[in-house]
Amino acid sequence: MLHLGFVSHAIFPSTAPKSYAFARRTSSGRGVRTCERARLRPWRAMAVLGVEKTVGRGRERAPVEKAQYDAIVIGSGIGGLVAATQLAVKGARVLVLEKYVIPGGSSGFFERDGFTFDVGSSVMFGFSDKGNLNLITQALAAVGHKMQVIPDPTTVHFHLPSNLSVRVHREYDDFITELINNFPHEKAGILGFYNECWKIFNALNSLELKSLEEPIYLFGQFFKKPLECLTLAYYLPQNAGEIARKHIKDPQLLSFIDAECFIVSTVNALQTPMINASMVLCDRHFGGINYPVGGVGGIAKALANGLVEKGGKILYKANVTNIILENGKAIGVRLSDGREFFSRSVISNATRWDTFGKLLKVDDLPEEEKNFQRIYVKAPSFLSIHMGVKASVLPPDTDCHHFILEDDWNRLERPYGSIFLSIPTVLDSTLAPKGHHILHIFTTSGIEDWEVGTPKTHRRYLARYDGTYGPMPRSIPKGLLGMPFNTTGIDGLYCVGDSCFPGQGVIAVSFSGIMCAHRVAADIGLERKSPILDAALLQLLGWLRTMA
Numbered sequence: 001m002l003h004l005g006f007v008s009h010a011i012f013p014s015t016a017p018k019s020y021a022f023a024r025r026t027s028s029g030r031g032v033r034t035c036e037r038a039r040l041r042p043w044r045a046m047a048v049l050g051v052e053k054t055v056g057r058g059r060e061r062a063p064v065e066k067a068q069y070d071a072i073v074i075g076s077g078i079g080g081l082v083a084a085t086q087l088a089v090k091g092a093r094v095l096v097l098e099k100y101v102i103p104g105g106s107s108g109f110f111e112r113d114g115f116t117f118d119v120g121s122s123v124m125f126g127f128s129d130k131g132n133l134n135l136i137t138q139a140l141a142a143v144g145h146k147m148q149v150i151p152d153p154t155t156v157h158f159h160l161p162s163n164l165s166v167r168v169h170r171e172y173d174d175f176i177t178e179l180i181n182n183f184p185h186e187k188a189g190i191l192g193f194y195n196e197c198w199k200i201f202n203a204l205n206s207l208e209l210k211s212l213e214e215p216i217y218l219f220g221q222f223f224k225k226p227l228e229c230l231t232l233a234y235y236l237p238q239n240a241g242e243i244a245r246k247h248i249k250d251p252q253l254l255s256f257i258d259a260e261c262f263i264v265s266t267v268n269a270l271q272t273p274m275i276n277a278s279m280v281l282c283d284r285h286f287g288g289i290n291y292p293v294g295g296v297g298g299i300a301k302a303l304a305n306g307l308v309e310k311g312g313k314i315l316y317k318a319n320v321t322n323i324i325l326e327n328g329k330a331i332g333v334r335l336s337d338g339r340e341f342f343s344r345s346v347i348s349n350a351t352r353w354d355t356f357g358k359l360l361k362v363d364d365l366p367e368e369e370k371n372f373q374r375i376y377v378k379a380p381s382f383l384s385i386h387m388g389v390k391a392s393v394l395p396p397d398t399d400c401h402h403f404i405l406e407d408d409w410n411r412l413e414r415p416y417g418s419i420f421l422s423i424p425t426v427l428d429s430t431l432a433p434k435g436h437h438i439l440h441i442f443t444t445s446g447i448e449d450w451e452v453g454t455p456k457t458h459r460r461y462l463a464r465y466d467g468t469y470g471p472m473p474r475s476i477p478k479g480l481l482g483m484p485f486n487t488t489g490i491d492g493l494y495c496v497g498d499s500c501f502p503g504q505g506v507i508a509v510s511f512s513g514i515m516c517a518h519r520v521a522a523d524i525g526l527e528r529k530s531p532i533l534d535a536a537l538l539q540l541l542g543w544l545r546t547m548a
Ligand SMILES: NC(=O)c1ccc[n+]([C@@H]2O[C@H](COP(=O)([O-])OP(=O)(O)OC[C@H]3O[C@@H](n4cnc5c(N)ncnc54)[C@H](O)[C@@H]3O)[C@@H](O)[C@H]2O)c1
Pocket: 074, 075, 076, 077, 078, 079, 080, 097, 098, 099, 100, 103, 104, 105, 106, 107, 119, 120, 121, 122, 318, 319, 320, 321, 349, 350, 351, 354, 359, 382, 461, 462, 463, 464, 469, 470, 496, 497, 498, 499, 503, 504, 505, 506, 509
């Protein structure tokens, strides 16, 4: 167990005025924002573009054919930025509207007294230079950016009940040997379970990843890689816990698999889709976990810069309050300051609860959303403490990431039952003044327990319903079957981010962004599409989801 010792100071991101000031001074978006304001605030700008003038809080509607943009993206989380950049490189006219002062959402950053803190997770999947699943590397490359990364030798160090200590080494064989040494009687079970994960990972890694809602692509992949696609289709409705139980009997080892899943899904293995579990349990050894030099916030900054370099636009302090509908189709958005923007498609990177509960004023929730809310509930938020400490308080060779569950396995999913700890300065010492480390300590926590800060901080700064971490199945789900993709029951409106397939995680929302951009590009004529096949596939997918 780690002893944290002397803490030089504790910082809660809820009191973020300095980071705000920093963002205003240094964010590359500033210039963009200023010039956008000057260019777009007067209705003159719309007139130049042939868009009908709007009055005050906007009562007249611009006809869709006169839309200024091909896609408006609400929010610059990684999901929104990936969708935006993918569309911009396909030639679409893209506008991103971000409520906060810097891009990134929960993958943002803030600075205090020479320390650079990651707002959220510092564990980066999909950031290697190999395979098809390095989606963050690919998203950056699409806009001509590449970040220097530092390989993490240990994904996570588990500190578990009965003094069970397991390091997830980057080298797969080292990890498996350590696990088998802890559970020698389960050697066959351990190999059986993790080998099954590799089967799925290898199938995923062999595909070109695009929209599963786009039939020409989907059938093309089935044609090129039939076995791999059938493997994925077979596992789509399955969860990791039930597969683990086929191989493993030892209850403590099954609890360990629960902890493996919990740290990425906030639920146990029985509720974690097998495809998602396989993705993370293998990518950490295939491409490895890699930390971007200068902090996670650099990813969003690079994507936002890349977007602008590819002709897209991003406005900060642009709080979208309404999605504007015309004849049931999403045609634009309205901001809290009254400005309106019109587009051929609207992509919401807000959660589906926020999109359909706040941004859209519809009497009846579309069936698709009712189904989503029947299967999924908001995951809890996190209570986070960001600290700078003297380097001397940490034992030598401390690992970067830790998960701590003391004494009782039953506390795994309870609020405050476990502790996550990341020390990114173990990998990148430039994030703190010399002789210091950064600690990011976090634990699951619901909003009802707090009057100030914490989950409320997530709600306030990330505009996420109750500060939620994402969707969580209400009971045992049918794997990923019930998870909605990007289209919605509203024509012209798409969702992207962690309340869409395949769920929580920076790499997961990157995939969601790639899928979304492909589907939108097909719908606005930048990619091939077949309306007949589209209708058939969307109907089939809708029907499959009702089975979940
Ligand atoms: N919570 C964490 O601790 C944490 C940390 C790091 C990464 N992550 C991962 O990131 C994933 C989330 O990424 P994401 O892309 O889905 O979303 P996100 O929540 O990171 O970003 C959404 C962005 O949209 C903006 N936004 C929301 N509503 C808006 C509105 N009405 N107007 C303008 N802007 C608005 C927010 O300000 C935010 O910047 C999570 O699933 C998680 O795995 C989470």
